[in-house]
Amino acid sequence: MSDERASLTGPDPYAMASGGVMAGGAASAGVAAAGEGLAAPRDYFELLKPRVMSLVIFTALVGLVRAPGDVHPVIAFTALLCIAVGAGASGALNMWWDADIDAVMTRTRGRPVPSGRVTGHEALAFGLTLSAFSVVVLGLLVNALAGALLAFTIFFYVVIYTMWLKRSTSQNIVIGGAAGAFPPLVAWAAASGTVSLEPVLLFAIIFFWTPPHFWALALYRADDYARAGVPMLPVTAGPDETRLQILLYTLFLVPLAASPAFLGYAGLAYGAVSVLAGAWMIVLAVRVFRVRQGEAAVKAAKGLFGFSIVYLFALFATLLGEAVIGGLLR
């Protein structure tokens, strides 16, 4: 009996045996929390990375609303649900694979797997089930192109980014950023059955936004990443090179983000927001580039990280607002 009880409450034997999947800190954290056992629904919900999921839902909603053609609200809701669940499934699979490095990083050590609330086995099963379900439902109930794009997004995030790039190259989040950029494209395909230049622009904006956003975070979390052995740019190339890269990417991102207005895809409001907020992004990126020492440098990096979220939100909220108001006036 005691063995059976141990299998219910102890750390995941599968994860510990599958070397590299859950090792060291994650395993001991599992032992520490072994008395609790049986994850609660909120622990599974946490596996879905709800904060990331909310951004995915929001950007997908923009793609859905701006796509040509009329899509029935129930079908639109189903598409958003599948995209959200697919993103959440990717998060669960990411937490399963990264449990060992999550356990040694301050920001992530409280996640369900390293803290022992959910076993690696459970996270894997949960992620795979939701992945399959979201792709199949999106493909059958909405359309095959959207289903295929969602499947590719999950594959890209879990296999290309999490399993391969994250631990092997300092360009991990540059290439891996594509996974986070796909949702508006998937949503566009769900609504229209096709993909055109406008959703590709939305994809490109998120893609080029990701490096300055994550590198700003990595600048003041470099010790965490170094301890976990994750080759983030500040760890491998140093903070000065990271500051230069942040500035270069921001200088490329701002005109790119304004381009929908100049190409006629968005209106004056979007043009104004993208130029003004973009100018502030550049100011903050220059500040990060110039202020390199002490608490002021950390403050500058935190400022850019925080505002980058506001910036992306403002861009997509304006696109959404223009589409909704345009639809009401038609």
Next chain:
Amino acid sequence: MSGEKKEKPRPPQEDGVVLTPEQLKRQRARSIAIASVLGFLALLFYVVTIVKLGPNVLNRPL
């Protein structure tokens, strides 16, 4: 025969996996969550079927 009946040794009591009250509470919460998700999915598939087929949903040979 001494009249004493030799008792057969009884197998140890099988009490299975005993869950703590906290685990029972979580198990119940999980069951409710799974039931809610299944119910929601059944409703979603029903509504999507109606939306996709429209009036044709009634068009079937009797």
